[in-house]
Amino acid sequence: MSDPVTELTNIVPFWRPRIKPVDLKEATAEQLEAMKVTPSDTGVGEYVLVLAHDPETLNARTPLFNGIMYSHGGLSRQETELGAVACSVYNRCIYCAAVHASRYNQLTKTEDVIESIFNDETLQALDERQRNIFLFATKLSKHPVDLDIEDIQALTSLGLNLSEILDLILATSIFAWANRLMHILGDPICITNNEG
Amino acid sequence: MTSQNSISFEMIKAAGISLSPALTQVLLGRSDLIELSQQAHDACLKPQEPGGITYTYRAALAGRISSLHEEFELADHYKSMIPTDDPAIRIVDPSLSVSYPGTIEAMIKHSDIVTKNPRNVDDADIKTLEANGLTTSDIVRLSEIIAFMNYAIRVIKGIRLMGEI
Numbered sequence: 364m365s366d367p368v369t370e371l372t373n374i375v376p377f378w379r380p381r382i383k384p385v386d387l388k389e390a391t392a393e394q395l396e397a398m399k400v401t402p403s404d405t406g407v408g409e410y411v412l413v414l415a416h417d418p419e420t421l422n423a424r425t426p427l428f429n430g431i432m433y434s435h436g437g438l439s440r441q442e443t444e445l446g447a448v449a450c451s452v453y454n455r456c457i458y459c460a461a462v463h464a465s466r467y468n469q470l471t472k473t474e475d476v477i478e479s480i481f482n483d484e485t486l487q488a489l490d491e492r493q494r495n496i497f498l499f500a501t502k503l504s505k506h507p508v509d510l511d512i513e514d515i516q517a518l519t520s521l522g523l524n525l526s527e528i529l530d531l532i533l534a535t536s537i538f539a540w541a542n543r544l545m546h547i548l549g550d551p552i553c554i555t556n557n558e559g
Numbered sequence: 560m561t562s563q564n565s566i567s568f569e570m571i572k573a574a575g576i577s578l579s580p581a582l583t584q585v586l587l588g589r590s591d592l593i594e595l596s597q598q599a600h601d602a603c604l605k606p607q608e609p610g611g612i613t614y615t616y617r618a619a620l621a622g623r624i625s626s627l628h629e630e631f632e633l634a635d636h637y638k639s640m641i642p643t644d645d646p647a648i649r650i651v652d653p654s655l656s657v658s659y660p661g662t663i664e665a666m667i668k669h670s671d672i673v674t675k676n677p678r679n680v681d682d683a684d685i686k687t688l689e690a691n692g693l694t695t696s697d698i699v700r701l702s703e704i705i706a707f708m709n710y711a712i713r714v715i716k717g718i719r720l721m722g723e724i
Contacts, residue, residue, distance in 0.1 A: 381685045382695045416699035419606045420707070423598035430592050437588070455678035507716040508629045512723050525585045525721055532717030533592060536710045543673055543706035547680050548699070 367550035368457050371481040373464040373474075376457065376551035384412030397421040413548055428541070431533045438523075438530035441470040442496055446531050449500030450538035452480060456546040459538060492521045500535040568593045570600065573636035574715045582722045596711065603707045604640075611697040614640070615647050616663065617704055620670050622651035624708040627674055630715065665691035666701055673705045 368376045385394055387407055397418035398411050414421045432443060444467040451459035464477045479488035486494050495517050502510050518528050566578060566586050578586065586593055604617050622637030634651055641648045649655045650667060659667065665688055673680055688698050 381682050382698055414699060414703075416696040417602075417606075417610075417703050419602040419608065420599060420700075420703040423595050423602050424703075424707075427592060427595035427599060430589075430595065434589075434592075503713050503717065507713050510716055510720060512720055515720050515724055519724065525582070525724075526588050528721060529585055529589060529717070532714060532721075533589070536713035536717070539713050540706040540710035543677050543709055544702055546677055547673055547702055547706075548685070550682070 365552045368553050371452060371455075371457065371464075372461050373468060373477055373481075374554065375461045375465055377554050378408075378410055378458050378545065378549045379552045380409050380413045380549040382413060382416075382548060384409050385415040387412065390415060391418070393418045397425075399425070410545065410549070414544065424540075428537055431530075431537045434530075436526075438527040438534065441467060442493075442527075443530060443534045444470060445476075445493065445496050446500040446534035447538045447541075448477070448480060449497045450504040450535045451542055453501050453504040454538075454542040454546060456538075456542035458545050458549075458551040459542055461551070463538075492523075495521055496523075496531060500531065503532065503535045504539060566590070566593055567597045568600075569597060570633065570636075570711055570715055571718060573633050574630055574719070575632040576715065576719050576722060578718075579722060582718070585721070586718070596714065599707055600711065603704045606700075610700050611662075611694060612666070612700050612704070615642070615645055616650075616666065619647040619650035620666065620701075620704055621708050623653055623667070624670065624674050624705065625712065626651060626653055627671070628712045628716070630712055633712070633715070661691045662693060665693065669701065670705050673702070674709055 387400070390398070390400070394415040398407055398415050398421070400407055411421070414424070432447070444463050447463040448460060448467055451463060464481070468474050468477055475488040476493060479486050480497065486497065489497060499514050499518060502514060515528060518531070523531070566583060567590075571578065604621060605614060609617070618637045618640035622634045622641075625631070625634035625637060638648060638651045641651070646657070646659075649657050650659075653671070658664065669684060669688055672684065685698065688701070693701065
């Protein structure tokens with residue numbers, strides 16, 4: 364078996380579960396409903412099949428995750444991804460960091476911001492707004508008790524309104540959740556080294 | 560469905576936050592996400608199928624994770640869901656060291672490390688849960704409880720701070 368990827372990367376690895384996923388052929392009606400599987404659908408990912416062991420939570424979590432990441436209005440898509448990246452980098456969830464770093468790069472058609480986040484503690488490539496969003500999300504991920512009103516004020520002074528700040532809080536926090544599934548229940552495996 | 564002008568996420572009130580009309584308006588802009596957060600809460604705390612993790616232990620772990628984040632009012636909220644004569648009530652306070660049966664002890668230790676330092680969790684931690692008798696489904700249920708609480712507490716902290724502006 365391949366060793367897990369341990370370095371931050373924007374090449375999305377394969378996710379290998381540490382526990383046995385639900386067998387799609389044996390899934391209950393409730394599990395199929397939670398996975399949003401249609402009768403012809405056989406392409407359900409391992410991650411969803413693992414989470415299907417708790418269909419009640421999966422049933423609420425999937426629309427919540429999608430709503431936070433892809434709703435219209437409020438914080439821009441790319442800044443939403445920046446919150447996701449900050450949390451995943453802090454938690455060293457290699458898989459989530461790779462997915463959302465690559466999305467960020469696609470949305471912005473840049474690579475220097477992610478390159479800087481991965482390799483440069485001074486975050487030199489980030490402008491003031493990007494830097495403050497990233498640092499706010501990192502602090503919320505690390506130890507939320509440390510967050511104070513000045514951290515919110517730093518964002519409002521850069522022009523973020525409260526709806527955008529709420530979106531940033533939600534985007535960062537949903538990765539406090541996602542990282543604690545993805546990084547706990549499986550390993551990121553280099554895509555070129557596996558057959559799956 | 561909730562009414563057009565109320566916020567359905569009970570953790571906000573349980574954490575002692577009173578929402579100003581202005582902040583309520585901001586949250587109503589994402590009322591669908593607030594409502595889904597409440598649904599996720601119920602799925603983690605009071606699921607129809609609790610498997611091997613009883614409501615009491617779910618409340619105890621939720622309370623303990625609240626305590627670890629210094630959300631003591633929220634911790635008391637979960638404590639109030641545990642019968643007062645049940646030893647599980649002590650789980651809510653991380654400063655109390657007590658010994659529990661192996662499965663419970665393993666769940667508590669796992670919850671602490673995943674909450675505080677998820678990056679250091681590896682395959683051995685999952686093996687420990689299995690060795691202590693947790694089924695595959697219970698490992699996922701436990702993971703969701705821990706992960707949900709880590710989400711929700713950050714949302715609560717953020718909302719509280721937004722209200723202080």
